[in-house]
Amino acid sequence: MQKLKNKFLTVCLFVGSFTPVFSQGNGTAGINEATQMVTSYFEPATQLIYAIGAVVGLIGGVKVYNKFSSGDPDTSKTAASWFGACIFLIVAATILRSFFL
Template identity: 85%
Template structure:
C-alpha cells in the first residue's frame, strides 16, 4: 500500500514539474531576468569588497605599526603581506566588475 502511495506521489510531482516547465515557454525571459538580477548585485558587492578592503587595511596598518614600534625584525614581511592583501581585494573587485558587466 505504501509503495502505491509513493508511486502516486512521484507521478503527481512529475506531472506538476513537467507542466511548470512547459508553461514557461522557451525560457529566455527567465534567463534575462536572472541576468538582470545578477548584474544588479554587482554594485553593492563591489562596494562591500571595497569596505572589507578598507577595514583589512586599517587593521593591517595598526599591526604593522605595532610591530615597527616594538622593533620586530619581520616588520617588512608583515607590511608586504598586508599591502598585497589590500591590493588583491581592490584589483579582484575591479576585475570581477569589469569582467561581468
C-alpha cells in the same frame, strides 16, 4: 496495424510541432530576468569588497605600526603581506566587475 502506426505518427508530429512553441517564450524571459538580477548585485558587492579592503588595510596598518614600534625585525614581511591582501581585494573587485558587466 497500419492505422495504429498512422495515428501514432500523426500524434507524434502534432506534439513535436508544438513543443518548440511552448519552450521559446519562458526560457528567454527567465534568462534575461536572471541576468538582470545578477548584475543588480554587482554594485553593492563591489562596494562591500572595497569596504572590507579598507578595514583590512586599517587593521594591517595598526599591526605593522605595533611591530615597527616594538622593533620586530619581521616588520617588512608583515607590511608586504597586509598591503598585498588589500591590493588583491581591490583588484579582484575591479576585475570581476569589468569582466561580468
